[in-house]
Amino acid sequence: MQATRYQVAALDPNAHLFEVRCTIDDPDPRGQRYRLPAWIPGSYLIREFARQFVHVRAESAGAAVAIAKEAKDVWRASPATAAITIIAQVYAYELSVRTAYLDRTRAYFNGASLFLLPEGREHAACTVELLRPHGDDFSEWRVATTLEPDGAAPHGFGRYKAVDYDELIDHPVEMSDFALAAFAAGAVRHEVAITGRHHADLERLARDLARICQWQIDLFGNAPQSRPPFDRYLFQITAVGEGYGGLEHRSSTSLLCRRDELPVRGRSDIGDGYLHLLGLASHEYFHSWNVKRIKPAVFMPYDLAREAYTRQLWAFEGITSYYDDLALVRSGVIDDTQYLVLLGRAVSQVLRTPGRHRQSIGDSSFDAWIKFYRQDENSPNAIVSYYAKGSLVALALDLTLRSAGRTSLDSVMRTLWQRHGRAGIGVPEDAIESIVGELAGEDMRTFFACYVDGTDDPPLADLLAAFGIDCHLRPAGGTADRGGTPSSSAVPACWFGARVGKDLTLQHVFTGSPAERAGLAARDVLVAIDGVRASGESVDALATSRAAGERLTVHAFRRDELFVVDVELARAPLDTCYLVPKPDATSAATALRQAWLHG
Numbered sequence: 001m002q003a004t005r006y007q008v009a010a011l012d013p014n015a016h017l018f019e020v021r022c023t024i025d026d027p028d029p030r031g032q033r034y035r036l037p038a039w040i041p042g043s044y045l046i047r048e049f050a051r052q053f054v055h056v057r058a059e060s061a062g063a064a065v066a067i068a069k070e071a072k073d074v075w076r077a078s079p080a081t082a083a084i085t086i087i088a089q090v091y092a093y094e095l096s097v098r099t100a101y102l103d104r105t106r107a108y109f110n111g112a113s114l115f116l117l118p119e120g121r122e123h124a125a126c127t128v129e130l131l132r133p134h135g136d137d138f139s140e141w142r143v144a145t146t147l148e149p150d151g152a153a154p155h156g157f158g159r160y161k162a163v164d165y166d167e168l169i170d171h172p173v174e175m176s177d178f179a180l181a182a183f184a185a186g187a188v189r190h191e192v193a194i195t196g197r198h199h200a201d202l203e204r205l206a207r208d209l210a211r212i213c214q215w216q217i218d219l220f221g222n223a224p225q226s227r228p229p230f231d232r233y234l235f236q237i238t239a240v241g242e243g244y245g246g247l248e249h250r251s252s253t254s255l256l257c258r259r260d261e262l263p264v265r266g267r268s269d270i271g272d273g274y275l276h277l278l279g280l281a282s283h284e285y286f287h288s289w290n291v292k293r294i295k296p297a298v299f300m301p302y303d304l305a306r307e308a309y310t311r312q313l314w315a316f317e318g319i320t321s322y323y324d325d326l327a328l329v330r331s332g333v334i335d336d337t338q339y340l341v342l343l344g345r346a347v348s349q350v351l352r353t354p355g356r357h358r359q360s361i362g363d364s365s366f367d368a369w370i371k372f373y374r375q376d377e378n379s380p381n382a383i384v385s386y387y388a389k390g391s392l393v394a395l396a397l398d399l400t401l402r403s404a405g406r407t408s409l410d411s412v413m414r415t416l417w418q419r420h421g422r423a424g425i426g427v428p429e430d431a432i433e434s435i436v437g438e439l440a441g442e443d444m445r446t447f448f449a450c451y452v453d454g455t456d457d458p459p460l461a462d463l464l465a466a467f468g469i470d471c472h473l474r475p476a477g478g479t480a481d482r483g484g485t486p487s488s489s490a491v492p493a494c495w496f497g498a499r500v501g502k503d504l505t506l507q508h509v510f511t512g513s514p515a516e517r518a519g520l521a522a523r524d525v526l527v528a529i530d531g532v533r534a535s536g537e538s539v540d541a542l543a544t545s546r547a548a549g550e551r552l553t554v555h556a557f558r559r560d561e562l563f564v565v566d567v568e569l570a571r572a573p574l575d576t577c578y579l580v581p582k583p584d585a586t587s588a589a590t591a592l593r594q595a596w597l598h599g
């Protein structure tokens with residue numbers, strides 16, 4: 001079968017239009033059908049990329065061929081006897097790692113947004129020709145992608161190839177005047193391409209990423225000869241003023257970060273922003289094994305026309321979230337104290353989610369399509385993040401296995417890699433539970449029943465105590481908590497129970513809170529508290545200036561109607577976790593901690 005030949009041109013950067021051509025030599029004689037994915041692997045939401053197809057036509061042997069839509073994401077061309085080309089104009093102006101973007105500063109796309117799949121050619125080889133836009137503005141542009149060149153020079157425009165459609169759409173493409181750095185890990189070249197205005201210390205970023213990547217390669221391989229399961233890797237980073245996101249691919253990742261999260265030249269400390277970026281990069285890199293190769297059986301192959309249901313996202317995202325920060329300390333990029341701050345924040349995030357009592361992470365995984373990816377004002381009360389709680393369940397599992405002295409989550413991951421990832425065999429829904437039981441040498445079904453399929457909180461304080469770590473729970477402050485060591489000063493005394501935006505709009509009203517009991521609801525706008533105009537400061541000050549049991553008279557708008565309620569403040573919940581090494585830890589506990597954090 002001849003290759004499916006694609007061509008991508010930035011038709012009009014000012015109108016954000018790509019022109020994408022797809023040519024095949026042997027169209028279906030009954031009329032060739034074409035389909036576009038409805039979702040992109042790694043992001044579990046029906047996105048209906050066909051929405052952005054603004055014009056589609058077809059031609060064969062120099063003449064137009066009629067084309068008609070058969071479904072929202074399916075087109076059929078009239079029968080043609082010679083090679084046929086379908087030509088689509090696609091609007092691309094979403095600053096996201098999941099879709100496509102085009103303006104005069106950059107062109108970026110995920111193939112799922114642009115490439116129509118001729119039906120019946122799922123397994124055909126593909127080529128894609130990337131055209132440089134015309135004009136002086138674009139003379140400095142280069143190409144960053146892990147698609148294999150098929151004549152294109154390194155970072156050049158021209159032709160690339162993929163073995164099939166599944167691979168074609170798993171290598172996003174960046175075309176711009178990005179900055180480039182490179183490093184080696186596992187004897188494989190890794191590149192970092194940064195798009196957007198920034199003054200990043202590229203050498204430092206490459207140095208830190210090299211340590212994190214090498215540690216992960218060694219986790220799954222046999223150091224010192226370990227090799228990653230790809231022969232090149234790309235961190236494609238877009239730096240913006242405000243934004244966040246990451247999406248994993250088989251040999252690359254696209255990251256969206258704030259430019260102030262990039263490391264600054266002349267500085268060597270690790271601030272919260274840079275830690276956040278390293279954690280994100282570490283997360284996506286870990287996915288190279290856990291979800292890109294060790295994958296749920298239902299993802300083999302992906303059915304991109306409709307939802308693919310699995311109860312295992314907690315393992316693919318939660319275990320990955322556990323290892324993303326753990327890799328920072330295990331690789332020596334941060335120290336134990338910094339790691340415990342990050343872990344304390346992860347625990348706090350889950351404690352502040354009342355929905356964890358309503359939804360299990362197994363259910364959260366299954367319903368990701370309609371709940372986790374489509375959050376609204378009630379989400380904190382109704383759902384739990386399979387990332388956040390999943391990472392704590394992974395931690396609890398690791399600590400449980402390590403305490404028993406038989407095995408660890410590292411061994412579970414290596415076993416998953418050997419039996420499923422490297423072997424190319426999908427992970428059945430119950431496989432992780434049985435591998436854990438097998439390696440632990442005991443029945444672990446109760447653990448999974450309680451924490452994965454049930455809504456219990458894992459007993460982290462007890463587990464961490466055995467590793468010489470004390471878990472202190474305090475009430476959160478009125479404003480964002482920065483983590484660190486607990487202090488006894490300014491402990492918040494009371495709780496209002498709503499998340500309030502800068503414009504004094506209630507974003508979330510928590511289940512069972514004073515605000516909810518008084519009748520306040522999401523989208524209400526605070527007007528006055530005790531007869532005085534409300535402000536961000538006065539709302540923040542409530543937590544420390546008032547006491548539980550005190551009553552407030554609150555005026556607020558619901559839509560355009562003013563109303564007044566009486567709010568009785570409650571005791572502040574203990575939802576901020578500080579983890580600190582026990583001063584009197586036993587040598588056994590200290591040894592467990594050393595083995596856990598330093599291997």
Ligand SMILES: [Zn+2]
Pocket residue numbers: 283284287316317320
């Ligand atoms: Zn992830």
